[in-house]
Amino acid sequence: MGMTGKLALGGLLASVAAASLPGCQEEPNYGYVHIKSEIKLANNDVYSLNGSVIDGMKGSNELVLKHKAGSGKLVLHRRGRTWTLCAFSIQKNRIVTATLRPVNGTIKCVVQG
Amino acid sequence: MLRRSGSLVSVALFSAALVLIQFPAQTAAQEVDIKTAPSAPPLANPGDDFVKQYSALKKQLEALGGKIKKSAGEIENLTSPDAARKQINTLQGLIANTLGLVTNNGDVAKLGKRVIDYARSKQKQFESDTKFSPEERAFLQKEWKRVGAQTEAAISELSRARGKLTEMLKTVQARGDFMKELQALKNANKMLEVVKTLAAELRTASAALQNFSRTAKPPKAGM
Numbered sequence: 001m002g003m004t005g006k007l008a009l010g011g012l013l014a015s016v017a018a019a020s021l022p023g024c025q026e027e028p029n030y031g032y033v034h035i036k037s038e039i040k041l042a043n044n045d046v047y048s049l050n051g052s053v054i055d056g057m058k059g060s061n062e063l064v065l066k067h068k069a070g071s072g073k074l075v076l077h078r079r080g081r082t083w084t085l086c087a088f089s090i091q092k093n094r095i096v097t098a099t100l101r102p103v104n105g106t107i108k109c110v111v112q113g
Numbered sequence: 114m115l116r117r118s119g120s121l122v123s124v125a126l127f128s129a130a131l132v133l134i135q136f137p138a139q140t141a142a143q144e145v146d147i148k149t150a151p152s153a154p155p156l157a158n159p160g161d162d163f164v165k166q167y168s169a170l171k172k173q174l175e176a177l178g179g180k181i182k183k184s185a186g187e188i189e190n191l192t193s194p195d196a197a198r199k200q201i202n203t204l205q206g207l208i209a210n211t212l213g214l215v216t217n218n219g220d221v222a223k224l225g226k227r228v229i230d231y232a233r234s235k236q237k238q239f240e241s242d243t244k245f246s247p248e249e250r251a252f253l254q255k256e257w258k259r260v261g262a263q264t265e266a267a268i269s270e271l272s273r274a275r276g277k278l279t280e281m282l283k284t285v286q287a288r289g290d291f292m293k294e295l296q297a298l299k300n301a302n303k304m305l306e307v308v309k310t311l312a313a314e315l316r317t318a319s320a321a322l323q324n325f326s327r328t329a330k331p332p333k334a335g336m
Contacts, residue, residue, distance in 0.1 A: 032212060034279055056217055056226075063217040064279050093209035095282045113286075 029069040029092035036062045037100040039107055046077045047085075064095075074098055074109065085109040159227040160260060166221050167267055170214055171325075174274060177211040178322040181281070185315035194304040198292055201311070205285045211322075212278040215271050225268040232261030267330060274325045281318045285311065 033049060037057060047054040049065060050073055056063060069092045074085045086109035088096050096113030184204045191197045216222065235257040239250045288311045295304045 030209075030213060032209065032216065032279075032282065060217075064212065064275055065218045066213050066216040093206045094286055095209075095212075095279065097283075 030066050031069045031090035031092055032095040033065045033067055033072055033074075033088075033090060034062065034095055034097040035065070035074070035100070036097065039100050039102055042078065044079070048075045048077060049073070072096070076107065083107070086111050088113060159224055159231055160264075163221075163224045163228045163264065163267075166224055167271075170221050170271075173214060174211065174325060175323060177207065177214075178319050178325075181207055181211070181322070182316060182319040185312045185319060188308050189312035191308065192305065194292070194296065194301045194308075197304065197308045198289070198296070201285060201289045201292065201308070204315070205282070205289060208278060208282045208285055212275070212282055215275040215278060217275070222268065222271060225264055225271065228264045229261055229268070232257045232264065236261070263330070270325060270328065270330075274322060277318055277321050277325070281315060281322075284314055284318070 035047070035049075035054070035057070037047075038061065041058055047057050049067065050071075054063065054065070067090050069090050071087060072090045073087045076083045076085055085100060085107055086098055088098065088111045090096060091113075094113060096111060099110045099112070101108050101110070181204065184200065184207060188197055188200045188204065191200060213219065214221070236254050239245070239254045239257070242250055245253070288307055292304050292307055295307065
């Protein structure tokens with residue numbers, strides 16, 4: 001094995017070892033999603049963020065959720081159908097606001113962040 | 114025909130007698146089962162965990178509120194735009210981490226909701242209870258109502274802190290973004306002006322946050 005090969009193998013082993021040590025795992029980055037809704041939800045209506053059901057939207061018209069940094073997709077589930085309301089980027093230590101408003105019989109999602 | 118129906122009647126009467134003989138025995142066996150069966154495990158009361166977590170959160174918020182205030186004060190005295198930008202990033206991380214403690218999908222908020230649901234279920238349980246006297250039932254219902262109301266008040270304080278931190282994070286984020294734009298324009302004076310305004314805004318907000326730790330009360334122990 002040449003010098004370059006040895007270095008590559010060494011680097012690979014070091015990264016595997018670092019990843020397998022509990023204390024050396026990199027903390028995931030988190031951002032925040034502020035959802036404000038002016039929409040009156042029907043009994044079985046549910047919102048989800050990246051597939052996870054959002055609890056408490058019926059009792060409150062705004063929520064702040066902690067979420068792993070990456071992309072976010074806000075979806076409404078109504079009568080067995082799903083509507084993607086908006087998609088946005090969730091960045092480390094930043095907050096993105098998604099405001100839901102009724103506009104001409106449809107739901108408009110305005111994103112600011 | 115008559116003889117046949119007579120025998121049918123006697124068979125029926127015999128079977129009925131057997132059922133009558135067996136029925137008390139079954140009841141007795143069931144009673145024994147009920148008496149000897151271990152009682153169903155009670156639902157875990159999440160109240161104690163909530164009090165512990167809420168008290169710990171109050172301390173954390175107080176400490177972080179102080180750090181935010183200090184960091185905001187330091188920004189004000191900075192004269193280099195680059196140092197100010199770095200400090201704003203640190204401050205943004207600090208506020209974001211603090212907000213992470215009070216989000217709607219955070220542990221304390223979720224636990225609080227469980228306590229409220231639990232207190233409601235206990236109140237309902239004693240509405241239909243026949244084991245206790247009316248006075249005892251009324252006392253238990255009153256106590257669970259108190260626990261529910263105190264938890265709701267604590268959650269409401271948490272929601273105010275969340276609102277304040279959300280506002281703070283949005284402010285710092287927007288000021289930081291504005292500073293980036295100014296940096297592109299190489300307008301150092303304007304950058305320092307933005308920093309000073311931000312410091313004043315944050316001082317007020319962090320004072321409100323520290324006030325939370327003074328006023329927020331978890332439900333009284335002994336629930």
